[in-house]
Amino acid sequence: MPRILKLHPGPPRELDLKGAYLAHRLHELGTAQAPFVYANFVSSLDGRIAVRDPATGEGRMPEGLTSGSDYRLLLELQAQADCLITHGGYLRAIADGHLDDILQIGTRDFNRDLAQWRADNGLAPQPAVLVASGSLDFPIPDSLARHGQRVIVATGDNAPADRAAELRGRGYEVVTAGRGRAVEGGPLVRALGGLGFRSLFMLSGPRMLETMLRDDALSRLYVTIAHRLIGGESVHTLIDGPELGAKGRLRMEELHYDSAAPDGCGQWFARFEPLREG
Numbered sequence: 001m002p003r004i005l006k007l008h009p010g011p012p013r014e015l016d017l018k019g020a021y022l023a024h025r026l027h028e029l030g031t032a033q034a035p036f037v038y039a040n041f042v043s044s045l046d047g048r049i050a051v052r053d054p055a056t057g058e059g060r061m062p063e064g065l066t067s068g069s070d071y072r073l074l075l076e077l078q079a080q081a082d083c084l085i086t087h088g089g090y091l092r093a094i095a096d097g098h099l100d101d102i103l104q105i106g107t108r109d110f111n112r113d114l115a116q117w118r119a120d121n122g123l124a125p126q127p128a129v130l131v132a133s134g135s136l137d138f139p140i141p142d143s144l145a146r147h148g149q150r151v152i153v154a155t156g157d158n159a160p161a162d163r164a165a166e167l168r169g170r171g172y173e174v175v176t177a178g179r180g181r182a183v184e185g186g187p188l189v190r191a192l193g194g195l196g197f198r199s200l201f202m203l204s205g206p207r208m209l210e211t212m213l214r215d216d217a218l219s220r221l222y223v224t225i226a227h228r229l230i231g232g233e234s235v236h237t238l239i240d241g242p243e244l245g246a247k248g249r250l251r252m253e254e255l256h257y258d259s260a261a262p263d264g265c266g267q268w269f270a271r272f273e274p275l276r277e278g
């Protein structure tokens with residue numbers, strides 16, 4: 001496993017990549033009254049997190065953006081959650097074969113240690129999964145039932161009532177957490193806290209990040225910045241929607257440097273905390 005350099009806070013020192021994010025003990029930072037909500041993105045220097053395929057319009061990860069190192073850190077973040085926040089788009093992408101199903105923790109040989117870490121730290125074998133969706137039009141992967149994971153669907157108060165009823169009929173919990181069709185960050189986090197969850201990892205994209213930031217509901221943002229330019233004419237960046245203004249202010253609390261991956265370019269692993277107003 002690679003060594004990385006911790007640059008900030010100083011003085012610089014080397015450490016093993018493995019365990020670097022488990023050391024954050026995110027599962028201990030929240031309470032049911034104030035769950036700890038955290039997200040992770042991998043970005044290029046020109047701010048790309050994905051490019052759109054011109055033929056299908058589907059997003060895909062460009063070659064050379066990610067590495068085994070940032071994937072390991074993503075899995076360490078995920079391992080500390082008692083609930084994953086994902087969305088309809090991800091479940092559709094799994095069903096279409098565009099993205100891998102990574103809704104379980106420690107189920108493969110290379111990450112088996114994370115299942116043990118959860119057991120040692122008093123977490124359930126697998127996290128619950130919250131699916132945010134306005135359309136309520138998504139398949140639920142079999143893997144969730146196979147691993148006994150609780151599934152909760154969140155939607156707006158104007159979501160299709162027949163689909164909500166159908167999901168409830170199949171035994172899924174459906175919570176209303178927003179006006180119109182969209183889910184809003186504050187009501188969503190309160191609803192999940194009300195169900196007893198304390199650490200919420202966002203396995204989701206730009207729209208959910210915006211949803212949380214606009215409501216001051218994000219506790220921490222992890223960003224891996226790969227030292228390469230991607231270009232591309234139609235791309236996804238970290239955030240969607242209108243300008244964020246002061247809601248987009250962040251402070252960097254930690255920075256690690258991996259000089260080798262991906263593809264010899266190197267990458268920074270940065271941890272940011274949103275700056276609240278006042």
Ligand SMILES: NC(=O)c1ccc[n+]([C@@H]2O[C@H](COP(=O)([O-])OP(=O)(O)OC[C@H]3O[C@@H](n4cnc5c(N)ncnc54)[C@H](OP(=O)(O)O)[C@@H]3O)[C@@H](O)[C@H]2O)c1
Pocket residue numbers: 040041042043048049050058059060061087088089090132133134135136137138155181182183184204205206207208211236
């Ligand atoms: N590099 C990285 O670290 C990284 C990280 C995340 C994503 N990505 C990539 O970036 C691209 C775009 O990400 P994405 O697929 O997550 O797209 P997105 O546009 O952020 O979200 C897609 C879907 O999520 C649901 N959704 C999101 N926010 C919601 C809200 N507030 N209320 C209700 N539903 C909401 C909607 O589902 P319904 O249509 O069901 O209503 C929406 O269609 C993808 O290619 C993805 O793979 C890259």
